[in-house]
Amino acid sequence: MPATSTAEQEQAATSSQKSSTRSWAKAWEDITQGFRQRELWGHLGWQDIKQRYRRSIIGPLWITLSMAITAVGLGLLYSQLFGATIGTFLPYITVGFIVWNFMLGCLTEGTETFIRNEGLIKHLPAPLTVYALRTVWRLTLMFAHNLLVYFVVVTIFWSDLTTAGYTITEGEHAIAQPGISWAILYAIPAFVLLAINGGWVAILFGIISTRYRDIPPVIQSLTQLMFFMTPIVWTTDILYRFGPDGEGSWRGLVANLNPLYHYIEILRAPLIGSVQSWVHWVVVGAFTVVGWGLALVAMRNYRARISYWV
Template sequence: MPTTSTAEHEQATPPPPPSSRSWARAWEDIVEGVRQRELWGHLGWQDIKQRYRRSVIGPLWITLSMAITAVGLGLLYSALFDAKIPTFLPYITVGFIVWNFILGCLTEGTETFIRNEGLIKHLPAPLTVYALRTVWRLTLMFAHNLLVYVVVAAIYWSSLTEAGYTITNDGNAANQPGISWSILLAIPAFFLLAVNGGWVALLFGIISTRYRDIPPVIISLSQLLFFMTPIVWTTDILTANFGEAGWRMLVAELNPLYHYVQILRAPLIGNEQSWHHWAVVAAFTVVGWGLALVAMRNYRARVSYWV
């Protein structure tokens, strides 16, 4: 009789729930988050509408701000570097547009879960939804800023499509092929940037939720990262002064942000495209998503308590 009771008890006992710290749960969160595109798409669009609520021109303020910054600094640095405005202004414009997207992924990505505290505590949704909400919002802002590039490229189209053009007067060693069908490479390039924005928002978002000192640190370092990345200056200057083999070229080559900027900027303005930029970005994509998956496995269940 006791043996029968024990057997019945074992059959009636439900299996233990799967551990929250598992690769399967982490991967399921990411997959389910991507599937709920209507949710994060709506939330990201509402962020843009809320930001410019009761504004006369609305989201066009994004475009206007970018246009003023690009034109103002483009004219200033073209004089400082003795650069040609018809080719340097598109260079710096696209650089600013791509940089704003990358910087947004870094700075806003650190506050992905902090800003969504209310939703995380009351809405049973995958954490990936909030990371994709951030990336989608930045994508919409990128699309608005891209209008500035269209106008600038249209104005200086003849210069940008001329094979062998140079950006600076010292850049004779780096003649550019000009805009061609390779401009279509900008599509997979931006897709790759957006994919990287996903793991940045997840990884840095989880770390920043636990350690609130991370967002101010990222913001403080962003100024240094901007001037260390070829946005307002070109690698032609380093090549002309120190040669291609000079150790000073490592200032650009060892900066991963330079490769992220270049895979998108090069096809848009007809620059010479080097495939090693794609290789570096692809490597960071794999490593980054691997680290994000580890963070999701170990700390996904704790985010709701940390916020």
């Protein structure tokens, strides 16, 4: 057989093999099959919580206790710094921390989704999406534990949060809030949307970090900066308090151009009876579509290589 025909056959076989591994259908099948195997990732996520607090006296309640100490300590401090009423500012900070911890976990733990599951990936014939959903489910359980702090805080300051027209901070730029009402039910689809975003974050950043191991520390460094740039321990009306430009000031861009602010606000606003803007939902919805599109592209191109990278 001529050498040229042999080379052509080998090249054709190689290209055929690449096309079979880089398939939109297989990438989509991996994602759909991963969601269907909820018993697997549900069990693995629950075992992560049990393993983390094994031989502990109060177990997962350490999650709730640490959140309570952080929220109360910073709430008391920043309420004095900003001259805010503790009855409305403490719930604001508490919910902000609870939502931020969930988002932070999706970013930081999502980068190590496949790295931490090296043994299972090499020996368990399961969709790779299972390990991303395992991470999101574990963080969801931690979020549920932290909600106990929210219920306690809301119970204590119920009269402040249900008063129509209450303000989180004081001053001429303070925004009047409608108070807790039936709109609190918007928190349910808001968290579902956050969890859906956690899925694509774990998949996309997990794939990138598996290939480039410098990404996790970079993400951790950036999240520290983004924490202070996001209205968690401060409110947006503070941006306008010390400037003459009022509400149209460029200072508002610090929050509005920060996508993390919109992610936090779609869940925090209904939980504390704050003003709910449709802009937050549009921004988060757009990032959801784009994010899952990028995750699908990453799964198509690199799904077959993850077992070699780990």
